[in-house]
Amino acid sequence: MIPLIFAPIYSQLELPARHRFPVAKYQQLYNQLVARGAKPAQFVRPVPLDYRRIEDALCPRYVSRFINGEIDREAMRRIGFPWSEQLVERTLTAVAGTILAGVLSLDRGKAINLTGGYHHAFYDYGAGFCIINDLYLSALNLLTKPAINRVLIFDCDVHQGDGTAALAQDHEDIFTVSVHGEKNFPFRKQVSDIDVPLPKGTGDDLYLEKVEQSLRMAVNTFKPDAVIYDAGVDIHCDDDLGHFEVSNEGILARDQLVFEACDRAGLPVSAVIGGGYQRDIQALVNLHELLFQAAKAV
Numbered sequence: 001m002i003p004l005i006f007a008p009i010y011s012q013l014e015l016p017a018r019h020r021f022p023v024a025k026y027q028q029l030y031n032q033l034v035a036r037g038a039k040p041a042q043f044v045r046p047v048p049l050d051y052r053r054i055e056d057a058l059c060p061r062y063v064s065r066f067i068n069g070e071i072d073r074e075a076m077r078r079i080g081f082p083w084s085e086q087l088v089e090r091t092l093t094a095v096a097g098t099i100l101a102g103v104l105s106l107d108r109g110k111a112i113n114l115t116g117g118y119h120h121a122f123y124d125y126g127a128g129f130c131i132i133n134d135l136y137l138s139a140l141n142l143l144t145k146p147a148i149n150r151v152l153i154f155d156c157d158v159h160q161g162d163g164t165a166a167l168a169q170d171h172e173d174i175f176t177v178s179v180h181g182e183k184n185f186p187f188r189k190q191v192s193d194i195d196v197p198l199p200k201g202t203g204d205d206l207y208l209e210k211v212e213q214s215l216r217m218a219v220n221t222f223k224p225d226a227v228i229y230d231a232g233v234d235i236h237c238d239d240d241l242g243h244f245e246v247s248n249e250g251i252l253a254r255d256q257l258v259f260e261a262c263d264r265a266g267l268p269v270s271a272v273i274g275g276g277y278q279r280d281i282q283a284l285v286n287l288h289e290l291l292f293q294a295a296k297a298v
């Protein structure tokens with residue numbers, strides 16, 4: 001049974017009407033997985049991360065200012081959410097979920113957090129709906145485990161994992177791969193260990209070829225002991241922010257390809273659902289569900 005990490009707070013965030021962020025999708029995805037037969041015992045509920053643990057890895061001043069609501073207006077505008085106590089609890093719980101997925105994947109082979117992928121969060125600031133970089137913190141946490149000396153962060157969200165790349169830059173034991181839209185947010189890119197910028201209009205064939213190639217190269221050259229996978233679905237043709245033309249079948253094939261390659265290499269994978277932006281929440285949830293199908297989690 002593959003552990004699925006979820007807490008109701010993932011969807012409990014009050015946002016202004018017509019806000020771009022599809023906060024309802026997390027609870028709806030949970031409901032759909034239960035309807036598909038996911039067992040209650042399969043779900044693990046994270047508790048909010050103790051912020052003192054984050055302060056060691058990130059800028060203590062940034063973290064404490066966020067927790068206490070002292071981040072200035074311009075920096076919050078860059079994050080894209082109004083500050084609230086709810087936002088703090090949601091952020092700390094979601095980040096804890098990705099860290100927990102990482103730990104559980106070591107024993108169980110795979111684990112999936114029903115949120116996560118805050119790859120635009122840097123050492124001392126956030127951007128693009130990302131406040132605290134869960135992928136980076138999970139990699140650091142995995143590296144404290146005896147059998148784990150090298151962690152691969154494989155980011156397939158349509159937006160470049162710029163924060164992750166910058167945070168992991170000086171860590172030889174964290175390898176970052178980002179397969180993303182060349183002409184899309186963030187417009188100032190950072191340098192990952194492998195970057196695969198793809199043009200607007202990229203469809204299934206080119207996309208899958210590049211994902212397969214970059215994953216193979218990363219596994220063969222870096223020889224990781226564990227993989228953190230950002231399975232963003234904003235690569236889909238109907239996504240409002242993506243500019244790719246990948247189909248439902250393409251997303252399923254990508255997720256299967258990643259899990260199968262990691263299985264063959266004997267690598268544990270912790271996945272996060274990543275980005276996905278379309279107003280039709282049901283259609284969006286159906287896309288995120290493909291990750292769980294590919295993992296044979298339900």
Ligand SMILES: [Zn+2]
Pocket residue numbers: 157158159232234274275276
């Ligand atoms: Zn994205």
